[in-house]
Amino acid sequence: MPIRKPSDIPSSEITTKSDYMDRRKFMAAAAAVGVAALGADRLENIASPREAVHATEKLATVPSKYSTTGVTPTSFEDITTYNNFYEFGTGKADPSRNAWRLKTSPWSVKVEGEVKSKKEFDIDALMKMHPLEERVYRHRCVEAWSMVIPWIGYSFSEFIKQCEPLSSARYVQFISLENMKEEPWIASVNLDWPYSEGLRMDEAMNPLTLFTFGLYGQTLPNQDGAPVRIVLPWKYGFKSAKSLVKIRFVKRQPRTTWNESAPNEYGFYSNVNPNVDHPRWSQKYERVIGAPFWKARQPTLMFNGYGDQVASMYTGMNLRKNF
């Protein structure tokens, strides 16, 4: 069907705003029914109007040996209303209000660079590539706050196998969606878009590196980086790029957005490290999101507590220099 000019479209064919909103309400209601099994407290969050616009699907998961134990997950409400996602505004609550504009279907992820051949994966294919695991991870933001999030996904190394990288591939670059129509806030933020992040190949291969599709038993809400993102629990949150559209295997260290913007504040590695301060604040402590204000302060752990799994990748490296 040819794409017609707007004036050619009879007004009878245009969905009215109220119909569109009704449709959304219907979908939200359907989603709410679908997740009723998740528990009453969570249902209340999903049914509240703020979340209702981000209709999500329930996901089946298997347990994971990489899941963090002995921690209490942050509430769904906080995880979905306190976000840094500058494509949808710089305020913490902006993404939850604005990310409904993000169209996550159809969605595909392109794979390029030092690979046997270029590939493109549909989101459905990605989600079926490997059994989805529930992994509870600590999440530490460079701004000195932290959460505990029950993510859903599988080790990124499983995906790398499907990409068939060449031996010349030494780094992986993650590129997020840049779409002025869905993310008009991009224009008001002085960063070099699209958002780009990167890892050394061994970091990308580490089993903790999670190719992530959901949280709290359901697909990712838009504001949390739908439909697919990367999660790196031992690094500051900004390393975990959201809404990925392209993954490149490259020879040299790729450009990374925050590092480019302020290289003295955000290093390429950005491993969680209480001994290396951000130039503007200490990283020794973090504010636990959802905790009462008089007991929100808790000490930050080296590698965010994942040293056993990741420290060996950095032996012999000066972590003060390579922050």
Place this chain on the structure above:
Amino acid sequence: MSRRLLVALKFVVFPACMVPLGVLVYQGFTNTLGPDPVATITHATGFWTLYFLLISLAITPVRRLSSRLVWLIRFRRMLGLFAFFYATLHLTTYVWLFSGFDAHEMAHDIGKRPFITMGMLGYACLFALAATSTAWSIRKLGGRRWTMLHRLAYVAAAAGVIHYWWIVKTGVRTPWKVTVVLAVLLLARAVWSAKETLRKRKVAVAA
């Protein structure tokens, strides 16, 4: 404006200035300070310090617009003291909630982090202003010296705005609004004093 009306108005303005604190206390009790309550408290007290500083700095230029607005000056001290009050709360969040009363950590911060140094400079100015805000201080210092000292209000406001710019991330431009307001207020003073100089010269020539 009659004295009685002025007193009545003060009884309205004073509680109005307490509203931002009231909102925080209410949110604290109803557990609605948001996911990051420490940040909510810090931001609210910081913003209201800046707002009260700017409002108190706006009094002089505004009252110069008309001789009927002279009574506004009677509110300047109260508003300035509220700026100091919210700055004190702001500093308390830093000392308590951010630093856990760790003096060593704070000493390290003040020396090392420019935005904290700037914030402390602003607070030191406000402290000096608050400490000399009584009629007794004016008498003791003498009007001229007191006026000179109270020009620190400009330094405090400028330090506050710079403090704000230095804490936001590169690429974020949210402090531009308070910056423009402060610039306009400072400019209004410059324009007025230039006009005043000109007027005095004319008077001198005419004489």
